[in-house]
Amino acid sequence: MQQINSYKSTVFIGDDTFIYLQEILEKQFADSSIVFVLVDSNTLNHCLPVLINNVPFLANAEILEVESGEASKSFEILAGLIEAMSAMNADRKALLINLGGGVICDLGGMLASLYKRGINYINVPTSLLAMADASVGGKVAVNVANIKNIAGVFNPPSFVFVNPVFLQTLNEQEWLSGYAEILKHALIQSKEHWEKLKSKNLFLTDNWSDVLFHSISIKNNIVLNDPFENNERKLLNLGHTIGHGIESFMIENNLYVSHGEAVAAGILIESYISLKQGFLNENDFSSIKEVIQKYFEKLNFKVQNTDSIIAYLYNDKKNEGDAISFVLLSEIGNAHINKSASINEIKAAIEFYVNLN
Numbered sequence: 563m564q565q566i567n568s569y570k571s572t573v574f575i576g577d578d579t580f581i582y583l584q585e586i587l588e589k590q591f592a593d594s595s596i597v598f599v600l601v602d603s604n605t606l607n608h609c610l611p612v613l614i615n616n617v618p619f620l621a622n623a624e625i626l627e628v629e630s631g632e633a634s635k636s637f638e639i640l641a642g643l644i645e646a647m648s649a650m651n652a653d654r655k656a657l658l659i660n661l662g663g664g665v666i667c668d669l670g671g672m673l674a675s676l677y678k679r680g681i682n683y684i685n686v687p688t689s690l691l692a693m694a695d696a697s698v699g700g701k702v703a704v705n706v707a708n709i710k711n712i713a714g715v716f717n718p719p720s721f722v723f724v725n726p727v728f729l730q731t732l733n734e735q736e737w738l739s740g741y742a743e744i745l746k747h748a749l750i751q752s753k754e755h756w757e758k759l760k761s762k763n764l765f766l767t768d769n770w771s772d773v774l775f776h777s778i779s780i781k782n783n784i785v786l787n788d789p790f791e792n793n794e795r796k797l798l799n800l801g802h803t804i805g806h807g808i809e810s811f812m813i814e815n816n817l818y819v820s821h822g823e824a825v826a827a828g829i830l831i832e833s834y835i836s837l838k839q840g841f842l843n844e845n846d847f848s849s850i851k852e853v854i855q856k857y858f859e860k861l862n863f864k865v866q867n868t869d870s871i872i873a874y875l876y877n878d879k880k881n882e883g884d885a886i887s888f889v890l891l892s893e894i895g896n897a898h899i900n901k902s903a904s905i906n907e908i909k910a911a912i913e914f915y916v917n918l919n
Contacts, residue, residue, distance in 0.1 A: 564775045568698040568782050569789045571718040575778065576771050579723040580616035583686070586721060587619040591682070594657040596650060597623040600643070600670040602630035605662045608731040609688045613661055620659070624650060628669065632813065632821075635665050635704045637713070643673050654678045660719075663689030663736075664696050664821060668711070671702025675717040685719045688728040690740025691822055693774055694747070697722045698782045699798075700789070708814045709877050710806045716790055724778070726770040737764065738857055739822025742801070744773065745853065746829060747780040750797045753895030755780070760853055796899040800889040801829035804912070807874040811867060819861060826858040827915060834911040835903050836890040846894045860918055868912045872905065 563576035574582050591597070599620060601610055606627055614620050626643055628634040647656065658681060660670030667685050674683035687693045703714025729737075741764055748756035755776055767773060781798060788795040805821075805828025812819045833850045836842035863871070875886045886908070890901040903911075 564771065566698065566775070566778055566782050568722075569700060569718055569785055571698065571700065571720065571722060573697050573722040573724060573778060573782070575724040575775050577726060579725045580613075583684075583721075583723045584617045584619055587617070590720075591657050593655065594682075595655040596652050597657045597659065598626050598647065598652070599623045599659045599661055600626045600628070600666055600673065601661050602628050602634065602663075602666055604630045604731075605666065605688050609661055609728055612727065613686060623659070628666075630665070632665060632705065635669050637704055637706065640669065640672055640676070640704055643669075644677055647673075647677055652677070652681075654681055656681045658683040659686060660684070661686045661688060663687065663692045667692050667696040668702050668714075669704065671700075671717060671719065672704055672714065674719075675702060675715050680717070683719050685722045687722065687724060689732060689736055690729060691736070691743055691820075692740070693724045693729075694740050694777050695743040695781070697724055697778050699785045699795075701791075708810050709874070710810055712877060724774055726774070729770060734765075735820055735823070738826070739820040741857060742822035742826040742829070744777045746798070746800050746825065747777045749829065749850070749891060749894055750800050750889070750897040751780050751784070751895060752776075753893070756849075756894050760849065764857060793899070796887075797889055797897050800891070800897055801825045801827075801832055803875060803886065803888050804828035804831045804871075804908075807871045808861060808863065810874040811863065811871045812861070817862060823858060823861060826854050827861050830854045831911045831915050832888055833891055834914050835888065835907055836892070838907060838910070839890065839901075839903070841890050841892045841898070841901075843893065846891070849894060850891075855918070860915070863916070865913050865916050868909050871912065872908055875908070 563578050566573040628639055658674045660666050674681050700716050700718030703711035706712050784795055805825040809824035833847055837847045885902050888901045889897050889899055891897050
């Protein structure tokens with residue numbers, strides 16, 4: 563098992579993490595007045611039995627269930643969960659365990675942050691995306707009016723238990739959604755990690771504990787230096803300015819896209835902006851383009867949708883005033899925050915993406 567000490571949180575990674583989860587629950591949370599496990603309709607069936615079979619402490623936990631999917635990250639669902647906990651007389655000594663992907667970790671983090679001004683919570687991520695991206699940092703949020711994560715707080719879980727056993731439950735699209743974030747971590751801070759990822763076949767990788775450890779470590783080092791995203795932590799938004807715009811546009815138009823697929827498109831589009839602004843050289847851009855195209859199909863939107871996508875960019879949390887902020891690359895492993903691009907540059911980059919073969 564590998565361990566990462568994060569900001570107000572500890573992350574355990576490996577096939578034996580259930581042993582440590584049981585020990586920590588017995589030692590630190592034995593006096594919890596009530597224990598809740600938050601699941602969605604998928605993790606209820608595929609992951610909860612595995613967790614309870616391996617962690618006897620949770621045999622009598624109360625189960626909170628929501629529908630799977632981004633629609634559950636809403637104030638309406640959040641209010642319903644608060645009402646359910648209140649109906650069971652949960653007090654501030656209650657413990658919440660979030661068993662699921664990014665939606666469950668975000669929603670559960672908000673629930674734990676707001677219920678009676680805060681209760682302890684633990685994340686047990688079950689998707690590659692949640693393992694790589696939601697494991698550290700403590701950013702939790704819900705969506706409002708199709709705008710991703712616009713309402714949220716910083717509140718890290720007490721512990722995170724990353725067990726690769728849950729990866730066996732994922733379909734190809736869920737694998738890819740998480741892989742986009744792993745690629746992002748390498749692009750912003752580790753060319754060595756990028757080259758290792760590039761040389762492997764995603765679906766043939768056999769030691770996910772090591773891949774996750776290196777990826778989470780990159781993010782954790784950034785978070786420790788800037789826990790509240792005032793400066794360096796903005797690097798983690800590579801691909802997300804455009805990616806969130808695409809994601810919001812497609813949700814609004816009932817076109818399914820996973821978060822990671824949108825981020826992958828965003829990485830390629832923002833890398834193109836980096837290239838055209840003279841930051842990124844052709845070789846590095848070609849390497850990025852090759853890897854993104856190897857795994858991710860081009861998303862189904864058109865050039866005439868560009869203005870609608872750009873309209874969402876103005877709601878990005880990194881913006882200051884009227885300027886749209888980007889993370890741009892000067893080389894693989896070296897990224898820069900607070901960069902801007904003109905509307906024409908953004909349009910040209912989106913058009914480049916749409917016209918890819």
